[in-house]
């Protein structure tokens with residue numbers, strides 16, 4: 001990518017930011033923060049654009065491929081069509097996708113809970129009405145829609161790690177029963193097999209994955225926080241961005257040296273201001289403009305999930321790692337990683353050389369801490385041994401375990417710096433401090449013995465001589 005191209009990209013982005021609000025993938029259904037972010041100040045936008053510019057330049061320096069030489073695949077995932085969703089808006093969306101001959105993945109709730117989906121008490125369910133199912137089925141036959149199963153009733157069964165879930169935490173048999181009843185119903189009203197699963201609130205557990213495999217599902221689309229195990233036959237395609245982030249995600253995918261990036265756009269009806277004026281992030285018109293813009297991008301292809309075949313748990317874990325690794329460093333030195341709005345291929349991650357650069361940064365930061373403690377121990381011990389009392393010396397010599405205990409407290413004090421790495425650094429830092437004090441002490445006793453003409457002292461000798469001289473060695 002040429003410098004001029006990068007400049008143009010960022011210029012376009014700055015222009016766009018003036019009129020477009022941003023959204024996150026955090027679902028408000030989870031009872032967390034609302035998905036909309038307030039319009040940022042100019043200063044913040046400027047800073048972010050500089051960060052994007054650095055990422056893009058970094059990517060191109062790392063061997064970016066020519067944008068025209070690859071194909072960026074985009075999957076649109078629309079969650080929550082059900083007995084209670086806005087049919088009028090759904091018809092408008094179907095017509096918009098039909099106009100551009102795109103296929104959208106519709107994650108349908110077969111038996112929507114009739115009340116508040118966050119309420120844990122039993123409540124009646126509302127099956128997808130036949131007339132609505134026929135609208136969807138017609139769109140499926142026309143190639144405009146692809147149907148995925150979105151849970152059973154979308155009613156929460158409780159919180160799992162702070163997030164609502166319909167499935168996580170339930171037993172295997174119960175999960176499998178709900179999944180199979182939902183699948184059977186949807187297949188019956190749609191007249192076609194349903195092999196894609198979208199868990200409500202993007203939450204699931206190992207039982208869910210086992211039940212899906214046993215029930216004939218091919219693919220699960222949630223978010224990046226799942227824990228797939230090796231050897232699974234399921235394909236994993238996480239949502240990567242909101243409808244307000246599509247152009248930005250395309251720019252990232254185009255700039256990176258990844259031959260097969262995928263962008264999964266997750267949206268709900270409440271993301272449209274016409275449906276929900278308070279939670280919406282874009283208007284229907286702006287959404288259609290985005291579809292139109294995409295139709296003019298020669299390297300972009302809108303595909304249904306069924307057509308994405310290069311997915312496996314390894315690719316999922318690789319993406320998960322590059323998202324989680326930066327959290328092991330303090331924010332100031334995390335540097336530009338691969339943006340999370342794109343589901344990168346394993347080859348793309350390798351091409352960016354992100355992993356070796358990150359490992360280098362990791363070693364430099366944590367290695368620096370260990371070295372610092374070693375040098376600090378040596379210097380402090382050198383000064384105190386020369387000037388202070390034997391009691392102070394003994395305190396310093398025994399301070400290694402004390403420091404170790406303090407380090408443990410630090411390591412477990414929360415935050416996202418990476419618990420195991422911090423543990424290791426705490427232990428190594430304590431050892432370095434202890435080694436520093438030992439070296440300083442041995443050097444001191446060696447010098448004392450030399451000044452008395454009795455030769456070097458034996459390491460570990462009694463402390464009587466320490467501190468009595470009253471002058472630095």
Ligand SMILES: [Zn+2]
Nearest residue numbers: 079080200201
């Ligand atoms: Zn949902």
